[in-house]
Amino acid sequence: MPAEPTGGALLLSEADIPARPAPRDRKLPVIPLGIIAVFVLVAILAPLLSPADPHEQSLRNRFKPPVWEEGGSWKYALGTDRLGRDMLSRIIWGSRVSLAAGVLAVLLASAFGASVGLVAGYYGGRVDAALMRMTDATMSFPVILLALILAVTVGPSFTNVVVAISVILWARYARVIRGQVLTLMQLDFIAQARIAGAGAWRIITRHLFPNTLNTLVVLVTLQIGYVIILEASLSFLGAGIPPPTPAWGSMIAEGREFVTSAWWVSMFPGLAILLVVLAFNLLGDWLRDTFDPKLRQL
Amino acid sequence: MEPGLGDVRPVHRRAGLEQVAAGLIRFVLSRLLQSLVALAILSVVVFVLARATGDPLSLILPMSATEEDYANARRYLGLDRPYVEQYLSFVGRAVTGDFGMSLRARKPVSELIGERLPNSLRLAVFAMGVSLAIAFPLGILAAVKKGTSLDRAAQVIAVLGQSLPTFWVAIVLVEFVAGRLQWLPAGGIDGFTSYILPGFTLGWFVVAGMMRLLRSAMLEVLDSEYVKLARVKGVVEHRVVWLHALKNALIPVVTFAGIYFAILVTTAIVVETVFAWPGLGRLAYEGISSRDFPVIQAVVLTTGAIVAVVNLGVDCLYAVIDPRIRYAR
Numbered sequence: 001m002p003a004e005p006t007g008g009a010l011l012l013s014e015a016d017i018p019a020r021p022a023p024r025d026r027k028l029p030v031i032p033l034g035i036i037a038v039f040v041l042v043a044i045l046a047p048l049l050s051p052a053d054p055h056e057q058s059l060r061n062r063f064k065p066p067v068w069e070e071g072g073s074w075k076y077a078l079g080t081d082r083l084g085r086d087m088l089s090r091i092i093w094g095s096r097v098s099l100a101a102g103v104l105a106v107l108l109a110s111a112f113g114a115s116v117g118l119v120a121g122y123y124g125g126r127v128d129a130a131l132m133r134m135t136d137a138t139m140s141f142p143v144i145l146l147a148l149i150l151a152v153t154v155g156p157s158f159t160n161v162v163v164a165i166s167v168i169l170w171a172r173y174a175r176v177i178r179g180q181v182l183t184l185m186q187l188d189f190i191a192q193a194r195i196a197g198a199g200a201w202r203i204i205t206r207h208l209f210p211n212t213l214n215t216l217v218v219l220v221t222l223q224i225g226y227v228i229i230l231e232a233s234l235s236f237l238g239a240g241i242p243p244p245t246p247a248w249g250s251m252i253a254e255g256r257e258f259v260t261s262a263w264w265v266s267m268f269p270g271l272a273i274l275l276v277v278l279a280f281n282l283l284g285d286w287l288r289d290t291f292d293p294k295l296r297q298l
Numbered sequence: 299m300e301p302g303l304g305d306v307r308p309v310h311r312r313a314g315l316e317q318v319a320a321g322l323i324r325f326v327l328s329r330l331l332q333s334l335v336a337l338a339i340l341s342v343v344v345f346v347l348a349r350a351t352g353d354p355l356s357l358i359l360p361m362s363a364t365e366e367d368y369a370n371a372r373r374y375l376g377l378d379r380p381y382v383e384q385y386l387s388f389v390g391r392a393v394t395g396d397f398g399m400s401l402r403a404r405k406p407v408s409e410l411i412g413e414r415l416p417n418s419l420r421l422a423v424f425a426m427g428v429s430l431a432i433a434f435p436l437g438i439l440a441a442v443k444k445g446t447s448l449d450r451a452a453q454v455i456a457v458l459g460q461s462l463p464t465f466w467v468a469i470v471l472v473e474f475v476a477g478r479l480q481w482l483p484a485g486g487i488d489g490f491t492s493y494i495l496p497g498f499t500l501g502w503f504v505v506a507g508m509m510r511l512l513r514s515a516m517l518e519v520l521d522s523e524y525v526k527l528a529r530v531k532g533v534v535e536h537r538v539v540w541l542h543a544l545k546n547a548l549i550p551v552v553t554f555a556g557i558y559f560a561i562l563v564t565t566a567i568v569v570e571t572v573f574a575w576p577g578l579g580r581l582a583y584e585g586i587s588s589r590d591f592p593v594i595q596a597v598v599l600t601t602g603a604i605v606a607v608v609n610l611g612v613d614c615l616y617a618v619i620d621p622r623i624r625y626a627r
């Protein structure tokens with residue numbers, strides 16, 4: 001297809017987009033989807049699935065090894081921790097905390113970030129410049145510093161973790177969505193909507209927003225994994241979900257001193273994090289390659 | 299060489315030197331202002347949070363303090379004065395490095411920061427060196443040899459690097475490499491070998507992101523017209539890759555360098571904690587477990603200032619390597 005000589009220089013022609021199989025030809029990433037589905041089900045059904053109360057202590061049964069090790073029993077399939085709590089039950093309940101924190105923080109961040117991006121891209125000029133300065137300043141700020149301050153002043157809690165993460169993470173969405181909107185604004189259909197008498201609100205919600213949805217979905221999926229790791233790191237440092245709530249990060253922290261004698265206390269929550277984050281990252285990569293190959297950096 | 303096809307220079311190179319310098323200075327100044335604003339916002343957040351949660355004295359004074367102690371401390375610290383005045387004096391003291399006394403160590407916080415900061419910087423520089431040394435060759439080779447087993451191996455390393463929780467990797471390494479195998483020291487600073495485990499753990503996370511970015515940037519650039527032209531002209535392939543293509547592929551990497559640094563800082567706090575590295579991160583961890591507010595406040599503000607300086611440096615570097623930036627603003 002010959003490129004349009006006039007006016008189209010800023011736009012991408014079909015020929016600029018590298019050849020790739022059509023979406024329906026690409027196999028669904030069954031394994032990552034399966035892992036995510038299993039973890040979501042486990043989180044929802046935690047009260048039914050967990051064999052024991054995750055808070056119930058039994059000092060007589062401290063540091064019981066997992067069932068396949070010598071001295072292990074089916075009563076504690078993955079062993080017990082320092083206070084004799086059932087590891088399997090704690091990991092099952094911990095999935096609630098991790099997934100909820102991940103999904104909630106990413107949803108808040110994306111809702112706010114996308115709105116900022118849409119407004120900045122639509123209005124352009126001074127509004128855009130001011131909003132983008134704010135975005136730049138936020139983007140390169142380490143989440144952990146805010147979380148640390150919140151942890152010592154207000155005290156660590158689930159809410160603080162979600163707030164600290166989403167207050168920083170929105171910037172990424174704002175930047176990417178704004179870039180897309182700038183490209184969309186050059187297209188004819190926006191001009192036509194204007195001629196038809198559509199106002200700012202209608203253009204943003206009906207015409208611009210639906211066209212950024214693909215990107216938004218890719219970005220959200222790719223960030224959930226990162227946020228789960230972030231939440232776990234904060235809980236590990238004692239600035240996240242406070243004990244005795246079972247959270248994977250704090251479980252790893254509790255097991256750290258006993259790695260040599262009771263490796264399973266730190267090992268299994270870590271594997272759970274690895275599995276769920278890997279699944280989200282692989283799914284996100286697939287979504288990006290399928291729907292939005294231009295988004296390579298994210 | 300005759301000025302021919304390969305010598306097409308971008309038009310903006312012809313702009314006068316003064317014009318370029320003026321553009322650059324304006325750019326640097328606007329970015330400097332932006333960093334200062336970011337730091338000011340951070341200091342307000344710290345200031346407000348310390349007060350929003352009730353009496354800041356409850357964060358500073360010991361549990362056993364009497365009413366009289368509170369009254370004295372309030373007058374001594376100037377907490378009975380208006381908020382604006384309090385904020386200004388807080389900033390004034392912070393700028394001169396006075397962050398008060400640590401509640402736990404019973405030492406001025408500035409002294410603690412002075413002891414720990416160099417250790418953190420040394421570790422960060424080592425980790426950054428490690429990740430650059432791995433990410434660059436690997437990212438470029440993965441792009442050049444796209445689709446080969448080397449490319450796939452690089453992809454696996456990248457995905458694992460982004461999916462493995464750093465603190466967990468650190469614990470596993472301490473247990474196996476330092477504990478069971480006794481190959482390397484488990485923690486603390488004791489000669490070069492003690493840098494290896496924390497340095498690689500810290501560097502790996504950065505390698506993952508940087509390598510992916512470089513690979514995709516290289517793929518895009520290698521497919522561009524000017525690289526094709528260089529090949530048609532008969533430029534040797536390794537020169538095409540390492541000189542012509544790499545120069546432009548670096549731009550997105552530099553763009554993201556500031557964000558990588560923010561991630562490095564976050565990760566460093568965790569890594570230092572596990573490896574008992576006497577740096578700022580470990581100090582922050584100790585500060586949280588004893589709710590030592592002056593220490594956390596100082597660590598957060600110091601780190602914030604370092605991040606701001608690094609970002610400013612990155613922006614300047616960006617403006618130097620990509621002349622389009624200087625004119626866009």
